[in-house]
Amino acid sequence: MKRVVMITLVVGLFLAVSAHHGLAGSQVPFPEGWEKWTPVKTPLAKIGALPGCDADVSNLPPxxxxxxxxxxxxxxGGPGKVEVLVNPGALKAYKARNGGFPEGPNMVLHLKDMKVLFVIGHRNGKALYGVFTEDGKDITAAQGPLSQTTCINCHTGYRAFCVKGQCGKIIE
Ligand code: HEC
Known part of the structure; x- marks a missing residue:
């Protein structure tokens, strides 16, 4: 009996600590109405898909x-078809590529074949990341490819490409 209480306490504590540090779970709310957001033609949107691991991508930027x-x-075979959608209220900021995003969810990388949304929003100008299924289930992971740490490392790690969380740009 004592042992059960102990385990419950430890698990409870772990969940409390995870929630507090945001180890799992999106930092940005689900992008309600994303289906009606504006598709933008970025380099990735133009390619149209994320390929499998045997694709030769050596001619692409790092x-x-x-x-x-x-x-x-x-x-x-890879994640497959993708599109980039921008909240109409954030389109001006997206085009300017200079931050200045409104509060809340602003950009979506839609993995169409996987029915998954990679979401970036802003709070006080700071970029926040999350991963959802199309119908709104938060699948942001504590670690690995679907974790915020992975998003942040790449979206802040390439200065020439990414500004305030935005890595794509409209190419025509
Ligand atoms: C290894 C690098 C890398 C990782 C990891 C990564 N991204 Fe991106 N992301 C990019 C690049 C590059 C683009 C721009 C592609 C384009 O549109 O041409 C992009 C585009 C996006 C966009 C479209 C808006 C824009 O132009 O930036 C969203 C939204 C997005 N990513 C969310 C996420 C989320 C959420 C995660 C974590 C689950 C994540 N990304 C992980 C590199 C990365």
Whole structure:
């Protein structure tokens, strides 16, 4: 009996600590109405898909190579079809590529074949990350490819490409 209480306490404590530190779970709310957001033509949107691990991506910039390396293994043949959607209220900021995003969810990388949304929003100008299924289930992981740490490392690690969380840009 004592042991059960002990385990319950330890598990409870762990959950409390995880929730507090945001180890798992999206930092940004689900992007309600994302289906009606504006598709933008970025380099990745133009390619149209994230390939599998055997694709030759050596001619792409390093950040795109790392993106393929990070996500090519999530499913045989790679994640597949993608599109980039921007909240109409954030379109001006997206075009300017200079931060200045409104509060709340602003950008979605839609993994169409996987029915998954990679979401970036902002709070007080700070970029926040999350992963959801199309119908709103928060699947942001504590670690690995679907964790905020992974998002943040790449989205802040390539200065020439990413500004305030935004890595894509409209190419025409
Ligand atoms: C290894 C690098 C890398 C990782 C990891 C990564 N991304 Fe990205 N992400 C990119 C690049 C590069 C683009 C721009 C591609 C384009 O549109 O041409 C991008 C685009 C996006 C966009 C579209 C808006 C934009 O232009 O930036 C969203 C939203 C997004 N990522 C969310 C996420 C989330 C959420 C995670 C973590 C679960 C994540 N990303 C992990 C590299 C990465």
């Amino acid at each position: 950040i795109y190579q790392e993106t393929v390396a990070t996500y090519c293994g999530v499913k045989p």
